[in-house]
Amino acid sequence: MSPYDPSAFPPFAVTVDLVVLTVRRHALCALVVRRGEQPFQGRWALPGGFVRGDEDLAAAAARELAEETGLCAHDPDSPASTPGAHLEQLATYGDPRRDPRMRVVSVAHLVLAPDLPAPRAGGDANSARWATVEDLLSQEGGFGREGEQSTPLAFDHARILGDGVERARSKIEYSSLATAFCPPEFTVGELRRVYEAVWGVALDPRNFHRKVTGTPGFLVPSGGTTTRQGGRPAQLFRAGGATVLNPPMLRPEV
Amino acid sequence: MSPYDPSAFPPFAVTVDLVVLTVRRHALCALVVRRGEQPFQGRWALPGGFVRGDEDLAAAAARELAEETGLCAHDPDSPASTPGAHLEQLATYGDPRRDPRMRVVSVAHLVLAPDLPAPRAGGDANSARWATVEDLLSQEGGFGREGEQSTPLAFDHARILGDGVERARSKIEYSSLATAFCPPEFTVGELRRVYEAVWGVALDPRNFHRKVTGTPGFLVPSGGTTTRQGGRPAQLFRAGGATVLNPPMLRPEV
């Protein structure tokens, strides 16, 4: 067969799946939706859907994100987009048997978002929720915050979620992306709690403060202060222009 | 439309494209093939082809690699594969207009290989060659080593190649992947020349030697020595078991 014979290619469906991460109550959480149909009916899955015929992959991911959360994604590769959550391509999953019905290639995307109000999913408020990554990835399922048992995720979504979490854990080391988990204005302590939740470690508040305020372009003071965390008023910052951190934040050893 | 109605998805073609990098004569080079048909007939392009209906994405990439180079890819994610070149998924490109004939989503893969004999491409030795990354990515095309002008790469392959080069440049900082550019046994000086070619910088041989031999698990002595680089005989090493380098190699500032 000719390498580009348009009439001779096998038919594929192409979807986007979203790993939407946020930090809630000092825990790294992901957005999951309940499947209403077979296969895996009733199980939790990552949000996602088909790429339309005239739609770019990043556009499809941003559309699905808006449909599920109302978030406006900020794709660093596309020039003009309203500020909001960070969106980037994660990886593509194409095992021939990953969907029992047909050949589906899924282009997974990673979204990092600040703590949000309750998710919505097409008007059915009960069909989407935040769950801790720990619960979703524990082998037997574990228990959600309402005491509801989390069965394993549908399809290969546990692997996709694991890859997304690993990407987030490593990217906040050498980029300023941890600020994507924070509201527009935030304190050094709030940023530290993001690192602690994503990495699952405790960091020295004093050395952390010295490190982030000493990294050029990471944070810019916004002028105000807040006492929303209690204690002495803390200076408020915005994300600076730097995207790459040099020197990087160092993740403590195991 | 139901989010998973099997009869209602738009038809996509899915291909794999390969960014095959090697170091030749102190320069980072990529494998390109000449297109025999429209569009972009006669232009250079990255090797690649359709994913078969029952084939995983990584398997398709390994098959294309073997067809183009005879290399056996070593995918770190798959358990048993003959040692050879390193292969990993790079990114997926799905702009609706990236191929003028139809909707093609391409899952690009990155291959890092030691210096190889001349490439082959389906028996037609003239239709595949190594070109320096510098020539391929220079805006106007530049000149290849035979003095032949390199026109810009077909499709969006210049962008894919640029992304692959950037991935390679950053991955050799914090992983042991630079050894994938070396033969099974190599000297510290040969490894240093890999870093210098990929990063395009000059490194201090003495500090480099101290750094790589002091990083646990990076290199293991094989016992032999060689004088193939001239000068005092150099100890031969193999790649050690470590995949992540801690501390990382530091790329000098611009």
Add this chain to the structure above:
DNA sequence: GCAATAGTGTCTATTAGACAGTATCGC
């Protein structure tokens, strides 16, 4: 000897990590 590469030692400026101590809020 001379050129080339390999390998070791030494000094210095920088920094990560540990931790003392002070500042400023709510209660």
Add this chain to the structure above:
DNA sequence: GCGATACTGTCTAATAGACACTATTGC
């Protein structure tokens, strides 16, 4: 006052980078 968090300063061990020096080959 007390508890909490924010911030600044200090010490030490480790290290990146610069560079002097020696070792061992081919010619």
